[in-house]
Amino acid sequence: MNTLYEPAIHFQQVHFSVNDKTILKSITGSFPKGQITTLVGPSGAGKTTLLKLCNGLLSATQGHIRIDQQPISAFEPTALRRHVGIALQAAPMIAGTVWENLALPRTLQGKKLSQQEATQYLEDVGLAKSFLHQSIDELSGGQRQKVSIARTLINQSSILLLDEITSALDRQSVQEIEKLIVTINEKYNVTMIWITHNLQQALTIGHYTWVMMDGELIEAGRSTLLNAPTNPRVAEFIQGANL
Numbered sequence: 001m002n003t004l005y006e007p008a009i010h011f012q013q014v015h016f017s018v019n020d021k022t023i024l025k026s027i028t029g030s031f032p033k034g035q036i037t038t039l040v041g042p043s044g045a046g047k048t049t050l051l052k053l054c055n056g057l058l059s060a061t062q063g064h065i066r067i068d069q070q071p072i073s074a075f076e077p078t079a080l081r082r083h084v085g086i087a088l089q090a091a092p093m094i095a096g097t098v099w100e101n102l103a104l105p106r107t108l109q110g111k112k113l114s115q116q117e118a119t120q121y122l123e124d125v126g127l128a129k130s131f132l133h134q135s136i137d138e139l140s141g142g143q144r145q146k147v148s149i150a151r152t153l154i155n156q157s158s159i160l161l162l163d164e165i166t167s168a169l170d171r172q173s174v175q176e177i178e179k180l181i182v183t184i185n186e187k188y189n190v191t192m193i194w195i196t197h198n199l200q201q202a203l204t205i206g207h208y209t210w211v212m213m214d215g216e217l218i219e220a221g222r223s224t225l226l227n228a229p230t231n232p233r234v235a236e237f238i239q240g241a242n243l
Ligand SMILES: Nc1ncnc2c1ncn2[C@@H]1O[C@H](COP(=O)(O)OP(=O)(O)OP(=O)(O)O)[C@@H](O)[C@H]1O
Pocket: 018, 021, 023, 041, 042, 043, 044, 045, 046, 047, 048, 049, 050
């Protein structure tokens, strides 16, 4: 990828296989620091597997991954999870209040999250203070996803991995989450890697885009590549998705 930005994450000839099945083949590329890179490709292309390699949920079978210029192996696992946050489509939560869920990253470290801090994080994602004491079960899908994003901010992660965080939401919530991600990216300069099946979203929200197919990175560059793909496989994929 031709970029002016230093890489937040760099993959060098990364392979991943499980039980002799190759899932990722020879991935080489960078995710530019402070930018939003959208990750697209057909189902089963290896996108989630690649994301899991970025925060140590999985380890590469071969090749090298560097996070902020350091080999990923140099990070202690919990430090890596704090440095590289993740938000998932299902936005997993514990039974309890919004505050208890927000405090979870701190609770796991034996620390507390004050009401004032919790309120600030809620404000950051556009939720009123009144949500603090609300049960997590009473939230809409969009509100739940906002709490999930607020929770990632508590660790002050400099890299955030987003796996299809809007695919289960209604149109208005999708727009709110998109706006929120752009705001967080700009306000905190967080590097984002966002898996999406919504190519319009990949184009409009992404600064950069990676296109994956069959475990390979087949195209990477400015997201506008989705408007005028030079690779025929990418063109066919986009045509099928009616961008
Ligand atoms: N633990 C595993 N054991 C065996 N196969 C696996 C395992 N994890 C993933 N796979 C396979 O690896 C391939 C890539 O999966 P992955 O979830 O990374 O794809 P994806 O691009 O994220 O797909 P989707 O868009 O449907 O979420 C799939 O064929 C999947 O079945």
